[in-house]
Amino acid sequence: MTAVAEVTAAAASRPAPVQRRKRVRPARVVLHVFLAVTALVWLVPLVWAVYTSLRTFADTSAHGYFSLASSLTFENYENAWEQAGLPQYFLNSVIITVPAVLVTLLFSASVAFFVSRFNFKVNLFLLMLFTAGNLLPPQVIITPLFRMYLLIPLPDWLSNGSGLMYNSFLGVILIHVAFQSGFCTFVLSNYMKTIPHELTEAALVDGASVFRQFWQIILPLCRPAFAALATLLTIWIYNDFFWGLVLFETGADRPITSAIASLQGQYFSNQNLIAAGALMTAIPTLVIYLALQRQFVSGLTLGANKG
Amino acid sequence: MTVITDAAENVAGAGVSGSGRVRRLTGGDKIVLGLMVGVPTLLHVALVWVPTLVSILLSFSQWDGIGGLATIKWVGVQNYTTMFTVSPTFWPAVQHNIIWLVFFVLLPTPFGMFLAYQLDKSIRFTRFYQTAIFLPVVISAAVTGFIWQTIYDPDNGLVNSILGTNKPGTSYIEWLGDSHLNLWAVLVAASWRQAAYIMILYLAGLKGFDPALREAAALDGATEWQAFTRVTFPALRPINIIILVVTIIESLRAFDLVYVVAGTNGTKPGLELLSILIANNILGESSLVGYGSALAVVLLVISLVPIVSYVFQTFRKDQQA
Numbered sequence: 001m002t003a004v005a006e007v008t009a010a011a012a013s014r015p016a017p018v019q020r021r022k023r024v025r026p027a028r029v030v031l032h033v034f035l036a037v038t039a040l041v042w043l044v045p046l047v048w049a050v051y052t053s054l055r056t057f058a059d060t061s062a063h064g065y066f067s068l069a070s071s072l073t074f075e076n077y078e079n080a081w082e083q084a085g086l087p088q089y090f091l092n093s094v095i096i097t098v099p100a101v102l103v104t105l106l107f108s109a110s111v112a113f114f115v116s117r118f119n120f121k122v123n124l125f126l127l128m129l130f131t132a133g134n135l136l137p138p139q140v141i142i143t144p145l146f147r148m149y150l151l152i153p154l155p156d157w158l159s160n161g162s163g164l165m166y167n168s169f170l171g172v173i174l175i176h177v178a179f180q181s182g183f184c185t186f187v188l189s190n191y192m193k194t195i196p197h198e199l200t201e202a203a204l205v206d207g208a209s210v211f212r213q214f215w216q217i218i219l220p221l222c223r224p225a226f227a228a229l230a231t232l233l234t235i236w237i238y239n240d241f242f243w244g245l246v247l248f249e250t251g252a253d254r255p256i257t258s259a260i261a262s263l264q265g266q267y268f269s270n271q272n273l274i275a276a277g278a279l280m281t282a283i284p285t286l287v288i289y290l291a292l293q294r295q296f297v298s299g300l301t302l303g304a305n306k307g
Numbered sequence: 308m309t310v311i312t313d314a315a316e317n318v319a320g321a322g323v324s325g326s327g328r329v330r331r332l333t334g335g336d337k338i339v340l341g342l343m344v345g346v347p348t349l350l351h352v353a354l355v356w357v358p359t360l361v362s363i364l365l366s367f368s369q370w371d372g373i374g375g376l377a378t379i380k381w382v383g384v385q386n387y388t389t390m391f392t393v394s395p396t397f398w399p400a401v402q403h404n405i406i407w408l409v410f411f412v413l414l415p416t417p418f419g420m421f422l423a424y425q426l427d428k429s430i431r432f433t434r435f436y437q438t439a440i441f442l443p444v445v446i447s448a449a450v451t452g453f454i455w456q457t458i459y460d461p462d463n464g465l466v467n468s469i470l471g472t473n474k475p476g477t478s479y480i481e482w483l484g485d486s487h488l489n490l491w492a493v494l495v496a497a498s499w500r501q502a503a504y505i506m507i508l509y510l511a512g513l514k515g516f517d518p519a520l521r522e523a524a525a526l527d528g529a530t531e532w533q534a535f536t537r538v539t540f541p542a543l544r545p546i547n548i549i550i551l552v553v554t555i556i557e558s559l560r561a562f563d564l565v566y567v568v569a570g571t572n573g574t575k576p577g578l579e580l581l582s583i584l585i586a587n588n589i590l591g592e593s594s595l596v597g598y599g600s601a602l603a604v605v606l607l608v609i610s611l612v613p614i615v616s617y618v619f620q621t622f623r624k625d626q627q628a
Contacts (some may be wrong), residue, residue, distance in 0.1 A: 042499065
């Protein structure tokens with residue numbers, strides 16, 4: 001955790017050109033105007049959606065949407081929350097996201113440990129396999145995967161009653177794990193390569209088993225990378241639309257991101273409600289991002305910096 | 308914690324052999340290592356690579372998916388012939404995917420790089436600028452679709468309200484309905500995300516770049532543009548490749564945003580994409596497994612170009628080391 005912060009802080013506080021002149025240069029002013037305008041333009045769609053969501057339908061139908069609001073209210077949020085049964089979908093998202101993130105991290109850490117601490121011939125092939133798999137568009141595999149899921153029976157307690165891999169939380173969790181472990185293995189193996197070999201060798205001399213080296217030495221040292229990847233994965237998996245849409249037959253079990261598509265038209269009859277529903281879906285990710293911005297960004301850059 | 312470590316000790320056995328000499332790997336260690344790498348690899352291969360191969364296989368078949376596996380008929384390259392010659396949607400989809408890619412390469416990607424380059428100049432408020440511009444990446448593509456619907460709505464949307472083009476009969480622009488316009492409207496929305504994503508990736512690359520190089524170029528009298536094109540950009544070759552790969556892959560993966568703005572079933576004339584056509588074969592009424600697989604194979608072949616070049620580029624160095 002602190003290491004990530006330090007790295008980013010160090011990068012950010014890179015020796016700035018010594019400021020001899022206090023005079024404001026015109027180029028700087030132009031740059032600030034440009035960046036400020038860009039940032040504001042970038043916020044417009046979001047602000048417009050928030051504005052729409054806070055107005056009543058009566059208000060907007062009387063005055064149009066492009067008008068000053070006579071009053072602002074959270075009514076649409078309440079309606080979307082209750083009428084469309086959003087709590088259930090949020091719960092589905094949690095049921096899928098939490099195990100998917102944890103298992104992805106555990107699996108990727110295991111493979112990364114293997115390829116980074118031992119010199120086996122298969123290492124390079126494994127890394128290539130995982131990385132390439134992660135880059136495939138999901139639509140390439142969906143047709144056979146969908147059929148496979150329809151053919152794999154599961155006990156009811158694992159499949160929320162469907163009896164199949166299709167329609168089950170487990171099915172969606174597993175495909176997330178399979179896909180995301182590509183990226184995470186790549187990132188974690190690069191991270192683990194930076195941990196000195198002397199550490200595990202010393203443990204080996206002390207008689208520590210491979211599992212102990214992994215669990216008690218390597219994993220704790222990877223905490224910064226885990227923090228970054230966990231943040232990133234949570235947002236990615238929560239934001240998944242495709243798997244949740246295709247691997248569930250009906251809306252009821254879908255995670256929130258996929259469910260809002262089917263709620264449109266069914267419950268969300270006007271723009272104000274749509275905006276409120278969509279924004280509520282985005283709130284968890286926005287909160288995570290604003291709270292853990294450093295982790296999120298360093299997660300992305302961990303993957304990008306080594307190329 | 309202790310329970311797990313105890314168990315680990317039991318599983319792995321003692322690391323030290325009877326004589327007191329350290330053995331490299333005990334039998335227990337080998338089992339543990341085998342499981343550690345075997346289980347994740349098995350899952351990855353079974354759910355990602357096996358379906359990829361089965362996709363190729365099924366693309367030579369005809370199957371409505373209703374009967375059992377025995378009802379699969381093998382039809383040779385018929386699906387491909389249909390796709391290339393008969394299908395009214397295939398070529399438009401290919402064309403749209405290409406437009407998507409070219410648009411991304413020409414506009415949001417360079418713009419994101421440009422933003423990163425500017426934000427890297429240790430200026431004030433850089434945190435605010437970055438946070439604001441980066442927000443779209445955190446929001447799911449599906450939600451992005453809904454947000455832009457409120458912008459593009461012909462009657463009540465922001466754009467038409469400002470332009471005054473929300474009066475049916477006289478002047479009325481259906482940004483997402485008009486098949487000549489909707490792809491471009493969606494591309495603007497997608498660029499909102501893409502530029503921000505590229506910005507943050509490139510910013511990371513720039514942070515690792517030694518500013519002394521740039522300053523040296525400036526001392527030698529290079530203009531900012533020269534310093535960027537001749538010094539910074541070539542020095543950032545690895546990150547440039549990542550950005551190119553990300554741009555291509557994102558163009559091929561484009562799905563969520565289009566599916567959402569297209570409304571029911573995710574199809575709308577003007578918005579066909581390979582990914583959308585494949586999904587339609589699963590979600591739609593007619594489930595053509597063979598044809599859907601043939602579409603997937605086309606997408607696979609195209610995707611393999613950037614994937615293979617990226618993977619080899621990345622791991623060649625490791626092999627040499």
